[in-house]
Amino acid sequence: MFKKILIANRGEIALRIIRTCREMGIKTVAVYSTADKDSLHVKFADEAVCIGGPKSQESYLNIPHIMAACEITNADAVHPGYGFLAENAKFAQICADHGIKFIGPTPEMINKMGDKITAKETMIKAGVPVVPGGEGLLESVDAAKILAKEIVYPVIIKATAGGGGKGMRVVWNESEIEKAFNDAKMEAAASFKNDGLYMEKFVEEPRHIEIQVAGDQFGNVCHLSERDCSIQRRHQKLVEESPSPFMTPDLRQRMGDAAIKAASAINYESVGTIEFLVDKHRNFYFMEMNTRIQVEHCVTEEVVSYDLIKEQIKIAAGEKISGKNYEPQLHAIECRINAEDPYNDFRPSPGKITVLHTPGGHGVRVDSHVYAGYVIPPYYDSMIGKLITVAQTREEAINTMYRALSEYVIEGVKTTIPFHLQLMQNEDFRKGNFTTKFLETFTMK
Numbered sequence: 001m002f003k004k005i006l007i008a009n010r011g012e013i014a015l016r017i018i019r020t021c022r023e024m025g026i027k028t029v030a031v032y033s034t035a036d037k038d039s040l041h042v043k044f045a046d047e048a049v050c051i052g053g054p055k056s057q058e059s060y061l062n063i064p065h066i067m068a069a070c071e072i073t074n075a076d077a078v079h080p081g082y083g084f085l086a087e088n089a090k091f092a093q094i095c096a097d098h099g100i101k102f103i104g105p106t107p108e109m110i111n112k113m114g115d116k117i118t119a120k121e122t123m124i125k126a127g128v129p130v131v132p133g134g135e136g137l138l139e140s141v142d143a144a145k146i147l148a149k150e151i152v153y154p155v156i157i158k159a160t161a162g163g164g165g166k167g168m169r170v171v172w173n174e175s176e177i178e179k180a181f182n183d184a185k186m187e188a189a190a191s192f193k194n195d196g197l198y199m200e201k202f203v204e205e206p207r208h209i210e211i212q213v214a215g216d217q218f219g220n221v222c223h224l225s226e227r228d229c230s231i232q233r234r235h236q237k238l239v240e241e242s243p244s245p246f247m248t249p250d251l252r253q254r255m256g257d258a259a260i261k262a263a264s265a266i267n268y269e270s271v272g273t274i275e276f277l278v279d280k281h282r283n284f285y286f287m288e289m290n291t292r293i294q295v296e297h298c299v300t301e302e303v304v305s306y307d308l309i310k311e312q313i314k315i316a317a318g319e320k321i322s323g324k325n326y327e328p329q330l331h332a333i334e335c336r337i338n339a340e341d342p343y344n345d346f347r348p349s350p351g352k353i354t355v356l357h358t359p360g361g362h363g364v365r366v367d368s369h370v371y372a373g374y375v376i377p378p379y380y381d382s383m384i385g386k387l388i389t390v391a392q393t394r395e396e397a398i399n400t401m402y403r404a405l406s407e408y409v410i411e412g413v414k415t416t417i418p419f420h421l422q423l424m425q426n427e428d429f430r431k432g433n434f435t436t437k438f439l440e441t442f443t444m445k
Contacts, residue, residue: 001317002026002077002101006070007041008091009081010060012369012385013293014041017079020309029073031066033059035377040369047073054379060084063091070100077101077316079309083381086292087114103316105270105291112266113289116160117198123286126265128258131277131285133200141178147199148177154202157181159188159195165235166191170202203277203285205435208232209244210275211259212300212308215268216315220323223256224300224308229275231423233346233439238416239423240296241333242303245394245432251282256325262289271297271312280435295386296334298367302390303328330390331397335405335420337368337385339376342419342444350378354412359404363390363397376413384415394432398424419444 005021006029007014014030018041021028030045035054042048049069052059059065061084070078078095080086080103089107096102104110113119117137123130134147137160148155148171157180159167167188169180181197189195208229215221228244229237243252259274273294275287297308304326315321340346356372368385370376376384387408389400402424408417422445423429428438 002313004029004046004073004075005077005079005103005313006031006066006073006075007045007079007081008060008066008085009079009083010036010039010041010369010380012367012383013081013295014039015044015369016367017081017309018044020307020313024310024313026313029069029075031059031069033379035379038374040371049073054377056084056379063094066091067094067098067100070095070098075100077103077313079103079313080292082292082295087290089114101316103270103312105268105272109266109268110291113291114161116158116162116288117196119289120286122265123262126261128262128265128286129284131200131203131287134198136198138181138197138199141181144181144197144199145174145177148174151199151201154204155199156202157184157197157199159184159192160198161192161194161196162188163192167195167197168235203279205280205437206230206277207244207246207279207434208237208275208287208436209246209255209278209284210273210294211255212271212273212297213259213263213268214271214308214311214315214321215263216321217269217318218320219264219267220321221260221263221268222321222323222325223259224304224306224326225328226252226255227296227299229296230434230436231429231438232436237296238336238338238439239334239420240299241331241394241397242299243328243331246278246282248282251278251284252327255284258284258286260325262286270315271308295336295383298365298386298388299332299334302332302365302388303330305329330392331394332388332390333394333397333401334386334388335401336383336416337387337408337410337420338382338416339384339413340382340416341414342416344414346416347414348378348382349414350376350382351413352376353410355409356411357407357409358385359387359407361400361404363400364388364404365390370410384410387420395430398430
């Protein structure tokens, strides 16, 4: 087992990893930017090293500075969390070259799943259902028009190196193809320095359902059931839950089997997530694999009583997993608490938190790195916490969530708490009647 883990991340996920390491008797090193010097992960770690200025490129994406921090603290492993360098194959390879264990999959596995074209080809070979689409990259507008006719409108043009909805355009007829192609190409180049595009059939009335998987270095793979992430805005998740209200035992079996096939196809080691689009007829299609721990991992932890960070560390240290599949025994819901103004198009709201009261009681979990007096910097993602509730039934979990949100007091900045309060009272949401398009017609009162 590792003696000291450097956490190449910030905020709530860094604090989350520190807690598990402490329970395992592993020393921790926090790295931080000058903007994060007062963050809780800096205070709770055994050691802390400043790695640069406030911008991500100067600090959390600065590989030489992170490697230097490993060297001066004698860390023998790095946990990347999510975001930043978590799915950066180059960083994983540099860690390996310097004898430092990257807590995650190998660079080869990251590369295979990081490029969407390669990932799709791998899934087709493994027999995992994929969204109908073209093979390879779109070479021109004319090629896009020909392919769209074959697939049948509506279609969606996507950036091969994409994420977060960038470089993505839905096209309903041929007259829209040229503009969509050019706009997506320009956005992809600006966002990812890679303007490669591909095309798929646009799945109407989709739900976003993902399967949590874990694999070890001995070829064992298991799944830990599903999370429904359909409540999202501009492809950014706001609410996640497990089990999905749309799920049936048969669908869970089929999706679980497909997820294991997907992970086994690349001999996956570590924890990861296979993301699927599911249409109204319960046909499901592989979308992508996230080769890291996810923001919403807590939902799975609560319904199967399983510390995913601990398992991730144990797998990296060469331990075997049981290989047993898990099904949810309870119902859990997570609301992402962002420093954003839901009454003003979710505009980011950095600044100083003047008053903070977090909820508690039975069935309530709060993962957050903020406190009264904490200044939310404007340089990073606006999420400041996750509120998770767990109960015997979905209705009880929603009621507990509404109660907990009512107790959650954050003053000094705007947050998404009012949005979540209204969502928990929405009749369609409570009935489980929603798709990824749900928030397009949802208005704040």
